[in-house]
Amino acid sequence: SAGLFDGGAAGGDASATRRTHARRPLIYVYDFLPKFTTAQLQHRQDVRKCVTRFAEEGNATRFEDNLYGAEVALHELLLDSPHRTDNPEIADFFFVPMYHFCFVSRLQQPTPGHSQQLFARTRGAGCDQRGSHVDAVFQHLFQPTLDHLRRDYPWWNRTNGADHIVPFLHDEGACYAPREFGDATLLVHWGRRDADAESCTGYTAHDWGDRTRDETHASCVVKRAAMLAGHPRGKGVCYRRGKDVVIPPWRTPRQFLESPLLAASARGAEEARRTASPTFEEALADVSSGVDDVEAHVADVEAHAARAMHRASVDAAVRYARTQPRDGPFFLFRGSIRQHNPAHSRGTRQEAFRFYGPGAAKSSPDVIVDEGAETYRRELATATFCGVFQGDGWSARLEDAVLNGCVPVVVMDDVDVAWEGYLDVDAIAVRHPRREIHSLVETLRAIPPERIAKMRVAGARVWHRFAWLGYFAAERERERAGLVRLDDKFRDAETLGKIAGVHGADAFETLLQVLRHRLVERELAGSASE
Template sequence: MSLDIKRPNSNKTKKKMGFIVKMQLHNNNNRGGSNKRNLFFVFFRSYYRWILWFFLSLYFFTSYFAGDQSSPSSTTTTRLLSNHNPSSSLPSRALIESSAIVTPGIFSGMKIYIYDLPARFNVDWVTKSDRCATHLFAAEVAIHRALLSDSSVRTLDPEEADFFFVPVYVSCNFSTSNGFPSLSHARSLLGSAVDFLSDQYPFWNRTQGSDHVFVASHDFGACFHAMEDMAIEEGIPEFMKKSIILQTFGVNYKHPCQEAEHVVIPPYIPPESVQRAMDRAPANGRRDIWAFFRGKMEVNPKNISGRFYSKGVRTAILKKYGGRRRFYLNRHRFAGYRSEIVRSVFCLCPLGWAPWSPRLVESAVLGCVPVVIADGIKLPFSETVRWPEISLTVAEKDVKNLRKILEHVAVTNLSVIQRNLREPAFKRALLYNVPMKEGDATWHILEALWRKLDRSYRRSRVLSE
């Protein structure tokens, strides 16, 4: 008795399938178009894996080459926008959503008309005092000059403009008593400028100024007062409420002094003063000051009609850490204090009358870790600049624990923060240059305006036609 063991015939299935196909083709001649669908189904069932593989391969192939068209400038901007973890190789969400990133070339589609106002609104003030173009409120001058120098965005034809820049310098009226800018004339000066525009041009009247841009680089922005309660009481001038305001004041909660379309910008620090400080930095790069602050600190905060300077925060710092070995605190002015910043590890940036301070920019661009002590502050260009990676935020109530907080950072992630601070793109974003440079403060202002192009009267007319 013999037992024949036959191996499975690998062609059997194929033959059977071929038979089915042939039979269906034969029957199609008899049954008409309905069996054509049956034939397609059988074919797809047999080869769907190959079809799926083909389309997936095509997708990844085209995606690879489409995503490989980045330029050096867009790479720099991507790194600035990215909220990535430096120790991780995974792409961040901002990197994945790269279509939302603005590159310099995109500004070529946006046009800004700069009003040529009479000299009494701007030039006369600079002529009267050199400080007008160099003090901490001088962003109004720097932005004006930078826009005048940028031929790619500026237009001399107001009919093709998306935005209209109103160059009025209101921070150059320095008080003779204390040397600080007096804002008592701000509302009348701006109101006079708007009256002039309304009379000489048609562009303000057609939108009530919604496509017009002002600078308000003061304690509480367009409220034009150094005391918060008075600023709130006076509010933003009615004629400016529909416009776009570039202001140093910003908070993360509802506030009457930012109840207008606005962009939070950095205070002005002369780039040449930063360079001079860097040139005086220790050759070995050593930072021998651990925690630094120089500025107004009251032994007892002055009570001005119930208002305490710095909400008492600076006084608390002085009382708690004044005389401590690791804290270098000084209440007296010193013209070369930036040379102290380049020697410091941590630079304290407590609020004054307003939440923001020029120390924030000075510390960051000189490589000292900014320690922001101002509850609810909104930092400049916070939508794009990675502030959490290059600064510390300490609640006002926690200043009593400041030493412990800084010591903890020093032994955990200080080196990472310092490395992030050395990133050129970040430093560039906080300084104003004339002419404007890609990625600097004025460039980021243009980026912010580009995102507000829906306010452009010209574009709305084009879309409606």
């Protein structure tokens, strides 16, 4: 619901009792065998693969533009979170770390111990050329993870995984997850809701939807019926709204360094900090004899400061959205078009390019539908509407739009975007049917200016929920402590300085709020059944 996220960041209650409660949900993070996580990182061929950041010369932190980085970032954030518990008996949820993307990406840069040919041969004679990345990851990551949970720990078996959280963040998400994961909460970037789903990738090695494979290559291929999306016919789905959660993909600071929302939010928070009376620093220093619980006093001051700066940050972003026009393109989409590969994006990018691309019949000076360009970030920061077309599965175009103050135009039927079901997506985005791409721009031009203004304001209130800001703010604190240096090539020091001033709930805190909401629902359901 739209009201679920009212109240700012998770935590921050005043009394000691309420602070204890505010730690919930309590999450137990499995300490898995290295082959499921850290060994994947250790044996990668490219230093940039599978990670969110790496160290350059002089211990300078370089953030990696790895679209799939949330699988590593989320694991790292949970390990360092006050919501983590090392006591599984009091845990509300269990997090299963699984580096799905890293496993698949290493197949594209194979090593003797990690190659498509090796994994295919384990299926039997004659399979080495018939396997796929889907089969490899199913047989050598998903199924072993499930077996490990069932055999070596007691907690999955107690609920059949109903209190477990499992990330499936590759292109088509959980579509080819084992059906036994069906009771768990799956974290995905691809909220595909259509029943009896078929694969929609232009990359053959990732195609999981060909039902004839079961008969044609029966001994070499994972049965479709074993997949979450596969069986019984008409019932299989890749994602269940209310059960699974669509989370934002990884976007580095340079993806929104030009964002006017980031600039406005940081200015608002800094102004609140500077003009507070007494200042937050003075309030923290004023630990007089009348304060019985120093720790509680400090926590109260910090919570008050966070709330004040959050309000100022949001107010400043909203003020920008209300008062500043967008003077760039009316409609913007840049990305890989792949005109000769219509399976990519289900043909939507190609269709939009055919109607609105350079020299097309409906092209216009204020409409950009084209391949990527160095001007993309500046265009995002000034465009009114930004196209959200799928790729091979999900794409990050919605997050790019929201983070930069552009109104997203979602052209993906039966697909939930990040936080849908918890946040009022219709308030911040436009949906347009795939079958009517020929009228896309004309439909947008007919939207009243007042509605556009309302969507811009709504987006300004929630933009920070679509990026992993806390991850970057923590790196800024390490830099201030002299532990690391920030790479100036992409103005990271400047951007992280702004991010550190944004105190609204980011993607990680938003996920915690969703889980707390789930926990309340669970406890209410338990009380009702007693």
